[in-house]
Amino acid sequence: MPVVEAKNAPVSAGPTPADGTARVLLRIEGLSKTFGGFAALDRLSLDIYAGEFFALLGPSGCGKTTLLRLIAGLERPNTGRILLDGIDLAQVPPYRRPVNMMFQSYALFPHLNVDDNVAFGLKQEGLPRREIAGRVADILALVKLEGFGGRKPHELSGGQRQRVALARCLVKRPRVLLLDEPLAALDKKLRDATRFELMELQRRLGLTFVIVTHDQSEAMILADRIGVMDRGRLMQVGAPDEIYERPNSRWVADFVGDVNVFEGRVGDDRLSVEGTAAGRLRVAARIDAEPRTPVFVAVRPERMRLSRETLSPDAENCFAGTIIEIGYLGDLSIYQVRLADGSRVKAAMANTGGRGGGFPGIEEHVWVSFSPEAPIVLTR
Numbered sequence: 001m002p003v004v005e006a007k008n009a010p011v012s013a014g015p016t017p018a019d020g021t022a023r024v025l026l027r028i029e030g031l032s033k034t035f036g037g038f039a040a041l042d043r044l045s046l047d048i049y050a051g052e053f054f055a056l057l058g059p060s061g062c063g064k065t066t067l068l069r070l071i072a073g074l075e076r077p078n079t080g081r082i083l084l085d086g087i088d089l090a091q092v093p094p095y096r097r098p099v100n101m102m103f104q105s106y107a108l109f110p111h112l113n114v115d116d117n118v119a120f121g122l123k124q125e126g127l128p129r130r131e132i133a134g135r136v137a138d139i140l141a142l143v144k145l146e147g148f149g150g151r152k153p154h155e156l157s158g159g160q161r162q163r164v165a166l167a168r169c170l171v172k173r174p175r176v177l178l179l180d181e182p183l184a185a186l187d188k189k190l191r192d193a194t195r196f197e198l199m200e201l202q203r204r205l206g207l208t209f210v211i212v213t214h215d216q217s218e219a220m221i222l223a224d225r226i227g228v229m230d231r232g233r234l235m236q237v238g239a240p241d242e243i244y245e246r247p248n249s250r251w252v253a254d255f256v257g258d259v260n261v262f263e264g265r266v267g268d269d270r271l272s273v274e275g276t277a278a279g280r281l282r283v284a285a286r287i288d289a290e291p292r293t294p295v296f297v298a299v300r301p302e303r304m305r306l307s308r309e310t311l312s313p314d315a316e317n318c319f320a321g322t323i324i325e326i327g328y329l330g331d332l333s334i335y336q337v338r339l340a341d342g343s344r345v346k347a348a349m350a351n352t353g354g355r356g357g358g359f360p361g362i363e364e365h366v367w368v369s370f371s372p373e374a375p376i377v378l379t380r
Helices: 064-072 114-124 129-142 158-170 188-205 216-222 240-245 250-255
Strands: 024-035 038-049 053-057 079-084 099-102 176-180 208-213 225-230 233-238 260-266 272-276 279-282 294-299 305-307 318-328 332-339 344-350 365-369 376-378
Touching: 024 064, 024 208, 038 064, 038 079, 038 208, 038 233, 053 064, 053 216, 064 099, 064 176, 064 208, 099 158, 114 129, 114 158, 129 158, 158 188, 188 216, 208 216, 216 240, 225 240, 225 250, 233 240, 233 250, 250 260, 250 294, 250 376, 272 294, 305 344
Parallel strands: 053 208, 053 225, 099 176, 176 208
Antiparallel strands: 024 038, 024 079, 225 233, 260 272, 260 294, 272 279, 294 376, 305 365, 318 332, 318 365, 332 344
């Protein structure tokens, strides 16, 4: 499963839906942006479909927010084009683009009440007062803030301020809504609830949302597709399950979720990987690489099984270890197991019957195993 590097060839934005009705709304072609000697974006190309909820996921400094600012017109690219419905936005100023951006800080005016904050952009456009009032009332009802119009930002909770900022963006009826870490300031419980409200809102409005986040679970829950970025490049674009279950590189596999990685070489039968820390590993699908080729075998912790009982000597993908750490997370526990060569692997077990009884403890010797269907074999 080879890696396609965006520097040399743009990563495919993925197939259109099976019914063939999706159309490209936002097309980014060979976009580059430098700040001094630093390349924030490196010839990045991407298609985003109409009505899609698209997430840009990556570590800090990878270029996610820079891309949003370029789409919004707040920065100008060094090279490349941004097309909205086939129209090049290069000569369109930010205030003329049918795009709106919600900032992480919300950027509400502290001296204005909720109604005036939401109405600000419409007043700048010179819309009639009656139309402004109607649109503000409609959008506040949509984000469940009826009756809050007279309050100032300091009189609102964090979640309410977030909704005001969202309403201010949506009231102008943009064709694309850009969201820069919109939930980062909320506490975990409120953030979890707001994610589903945001999904429902996007579906009801039928708009195209592009969200920037470094929170993997947020991207996985919200997005129809995810673009994983690193150092100004797109490393992989796909649906959440594709990114998680079929990463195209060790870097993506390691960045998205927990993973155990074994290094080895393709066996002569091309159905095994030899020379790993766990010995010879068997895989279910024929490896797309020549025998003796160096590869990585990635196995998610939830695919690992733990057993106190000694397994059959000829059992596939089975190796001994000692539990050295246990992380209790309520619904599941994460076990760190030290292998004979000193390396470590993680296994996740659901806490279906509490923490006692049959669960192994620290310093216990266990057998770790996984099925041949579990591994993801990566050539890079």
